Amino acid sequence: MTMPFTHKKDEVRATGTLEARTPGDQAVQVLLYVIIALVALACVLPFIYVVAGSFATERELTERPFFLIPQDVSLNAYQYILKQGDVFRGLKNSVIVTVIGTLINMFVSCTIAYPLSRPYLKGRNGFINMVIVTMLFTGGMVPAYIMVVNVLHLGNTYWALWLPTAMSAFNMIIIKNYFQGIPMELEEAAIIDGSNDLITFVRIILPLSAPVLASVSLFYAVSHWNSYFNAMLYINNSDMEVITIVLRRLVFLTTQVAEDSTFDWGAAGMPPIKAVKMATTVLSTLPILCIYPFVQKFFTQGVMVGSVKG
Amino acid sequence: MAQTAAVKQSKANARAQKQLGHNTWRKAFMQHYWLYIMMLPALLYMIIFNYLPMTGLYMAFTDFSPFNGDTILESVFGSPFAGLKYFKKLFTGPDFWTLFRNTLSISLANLFFAFPAPIILALILNELRCKWFKRTAQTLVYIPHFVSIVIVAALTFQMFSTTDGAIYHVLTQIFGANAPDLLSDPKLFPTLIVGQNIWKETGYGTIIYLAALSSVDVQLYEAAKIDGAGRWQLMWHVTLPAIRGTIVLMLIMKVGQLLNTSYEQIFLMQNSMNRAASDVFDTYVYTKGITGGQYSLATATGLFKSTISMLMVVTANKIAKLFGESGLY
Numbered sequence: 033m034t035m036p037f038t039h040k041k042d043e044v045r046a047t048g049t050l051e052a053r054t055p056g057d058q059a060v061q062v063l064l065y066v067i068i069a070l071v072a073l074a075c076v077l078p079f080i081y082v083v084a085g086s087f088a089t090e091r092e093l094t095e096r097p098f099f100l101i102p103q104d105v106s107l108n109a110y111q112y113i114l115k116q117g118d119v120f121r122g123l124k125n126s127v128i129v130t131v132i133g134t135l136i137n138m139f140v141s142c143t144i145a146y147p148l149s150r151p152y153l154k155g156r157n158g159f160i161n162m163v164i165v166t167m168l169f170t171g172g173m174v175p176a177y178i179m180v181v182n183v184l185h186l187g188n189t190y191w192a193l194w195l196p197t198a199m200s201a202f203n204m205i206i207i208k209n210y211f212q213g214i215p216m217e218l219e220e221a222a223i224i225d226g227s228n229d230l231i232t233f234v235r236i237i238l239p240l241s242a243p244v245l246a247s248v249s250l251f252y253a254v255s256h257w258n259s260y261f262n263a264m265l266y267i268n269n270s271d272m273e274v275i276t277i278v279l280r281r282l283v284f285l286t287t288q289v290a291e292d293s294t295f296d297w298g299a300a301g302m303p304p305i306k307a308v309k310m311a312t313t314v315l316s317t318l319p320i321l322c323i324y325p326f327v328q329k330f331f332t333q334g335v336m337v338g339s340v341k342g
Numbered sequence: 343m344a345q346t347a348a349v350k351q352s353k354a355n356a357r358a359q360k361q362l363g364h365n366t367w368r369k370a371f372m373q374h375y376w377l378y379i380m381m382l383p384a385l386l387y388m389i390i391f392n393y394l395p396m397t398g399l400y401m402a403f404t405d406f407s408p409f410n411g412d413t414i415l416e417s418v419f420g421s422p423f424a425g426l427k428y429f430k431k432l433f434t435g436p437d438f439w440t441l442f443r444n445t446l447s448i449s450l451a452n453l454f455f456a457f458p459a460p461i462i463l464a465l466i467l468n469e470l471r472c473k474w475f476k477r478t479a480q481t482l483v484y485i486p487h488f489v490s491i492v493i494v495a496a497l498t499f500q501m502f503s504t505t506d507g508a509i510y511h512v513l514t515q516i517f518g519a520n521a522p523d524l525l526s527d528p529k530l531f532p533t534l535i536v537g538q539n540i541w542k543e544t545g546y547g548t549i550i551y552l553a554a555l556s557s558v559d560v561q562l563y564e565a566a567k568i569d570g571a572g573r574w575q576l577m578w579h580v581t582l583p584a585i586r587g588t589i590v591l592m593l594i595m596k597v598g599q600l601l602n603t604s605y606e607q608i609f610l611m612q613n614s615m616n617r618a619a620s621d622v623f624d625t626y627v628y629t630k631g632i633t634g635g636q637y638s639l640a641t642a643t644g645l646f647k648s649t650i651s652m653l654m655v656v657t658a659n660k661i662a663k664l665f666g667e668s669g670l671y
Contacts, residue, residue: 057573064466065475071463072482075545078497079485081508085500097511144384147377154370159381166392168598169652172644173624174631175398179391182414198387229376258490261606265632276492280610283496306506313496320488328481332549 460547483545526615598655
């Protein structure tokens with residue numbers, strides 16, 4: 033990239049040192065720190081509020097509009113969720129969908145990313161264009177729905193959540209670009225030793241690609257864990273509900289908690305309607321937030337690799 | 343005589359070339375058969391879930407009915423041809439301009455407000471000198487990207503509900519009875535959607551710009567400082583040019599998405615009160631097609647939408663290349 037660095041020379045004025053800072057400069061710097069602090073707070077405050085609210089009594093939730101530490105700790109919401117079972121079933125189903133779905137994603141993506149990363153692959157441009165077309169144009173919702181439900185008969189199976197999203201062209205290209213950056217010499221050495229393409233891929237390329245595999249796995253896992261629309265479209269068996277569906281049902285649709293008479297809500301006498309919503313939100317966010325710190329250093333790298341075109 | 347010889351020669355050449363081509367394909371396959379075998383799962387995937395559904399777009403030009411054939415495929419390809427009937431129905435229908443206006447107002451608002459947000463945030467983060475503060479802030483601002491849109495919707499309801507929303511409560515302190523009801527006022531629907539997007543994606547969106555910013559040669563800054571550039575001049579003449587390519591790239595992608603509203607999000611935030619502003623092409627396809635069974639109309643709508651999107655990406659890419667940027671492909 034060329035830097036359009038055509039500064040007007042006549043505007044040069046002498047400054048003392050390079051690090052010279054005027055009071056105005058310092059004020060701006062302080063302001064920037066304040067802005068960033070506020071933005072960061074805005075990102076996490078809702079979560080903290082929801083965690084606090086999930087442990088609060090229903091009375092406190094109705095009376096106090098906002099708090100970060102509940103006055104009286106109540107476990108009613110979690111007890112309800114434990115006994116009632118929908119949320120944990122949803123979590124279990126989501127784990128199944130996410131783990132197997134991500135494995136399928138990684139298998140399908142890596143196995144095409146490697147051939148496409150080889151410059152000597154005959155027909156490479158054609159195959160790459162085939163991928164790019166899928167990014168630019170789609171058949172839309174209805175033909176896809178017909179394919180899944182009427183042609184392949186995948187309705188009410190998890191295959192309907194795994195197969196239509198088996199590969200994301202974007203994520204595949206991230207992996208492909210990373211493979212491209214691995215020095216060819218390593219591969220050539222293996223070929224001299226009599227290795228074929230498959231063995232080279234498994235023994236040499238994959239072990240060298242841990243960072244990109246980790247970050248792309250995270251992208252896929254997150255999108256499975258969070259996916260909502262496909263589950264709504266294709267699954268209508270309540271035993272197979274994933275967590276996002278349970279969450280939507282509990283938060284938006286029903287008054288289930290209030291009507292459930294099998295629970296005794298103790299001295300307060302109020303069913304923890306709001307607290308259950310909040311506790312469900314907490315439980316469905318928790319798994320991602322637990323994995324997040326471990327993969328954070330990888331995914332920034334992954335996004336950056338993906339931004340290099342190939 | 344001489345001519346026929348020449349013709350013969352050129353034919354032989356062509357044959358040889360063809361054979362050569364054939365041979366190199368065969369040779370390529372013999373040499374690297376594993377590479378081709380490895381591609382099979384993904385190729386199959388793309389054919390089944392991307393390319394075959396594209397043929398289903400034929401439904402947009404027929405009077406589709408599930409009873410027009412014994413199997414679904416017979417119905418899809420055997421329904422009577424209807425030409426542009428469903429496109430006419432879409433364009434002249436009473437809903438079209440409402441859908442068009444709603445879709446565009448949401449996505450243009452996204453373009454004007456949600457698109458620059460990560461650039462601004464990245465520029466600010468880039469100015470911070472305190473390392474640990476910067477790193478902590480980055481960790482925190484990426485978090486919303488990783489939570490489900492269902493959770494974002496749930497949080498929005500918990501914050502803005504007129505009965506017990508924490509932020510709504512603050513708003514009533516400021517505006518009194520006129521406090522904006524974000525959840526049901528149709529006028530505020532684009533604000534609601536764009537606000538959610540800004541909250542969810544701004545932090546994460548900075549990664550790609552920060553990456554571009556970190557590759558700027560420090561010497562450029564030093565040289566500019568010697569030339570007497572102030573903070574704003576540095577930003578204008580050094581920092582922004584350095585990320586211009588990235589900005590253009592992201593802009594092209596966004597332009598291609600102008601008719602694609604995130605239907606999961608809109609579907610979740612839609613209710614009977616804000617329907618006037620929240621019916622967009624995507625929800626229309628869903629309600630007409632999947633729940634209403636009008637496959638031809640829904641497919642025609644989808645085709646209209648993806649064609650416009652594709653044209654816009656291609657045009658934006660062309661324009662970017664005219665201005666000397668590298669473009670998307």
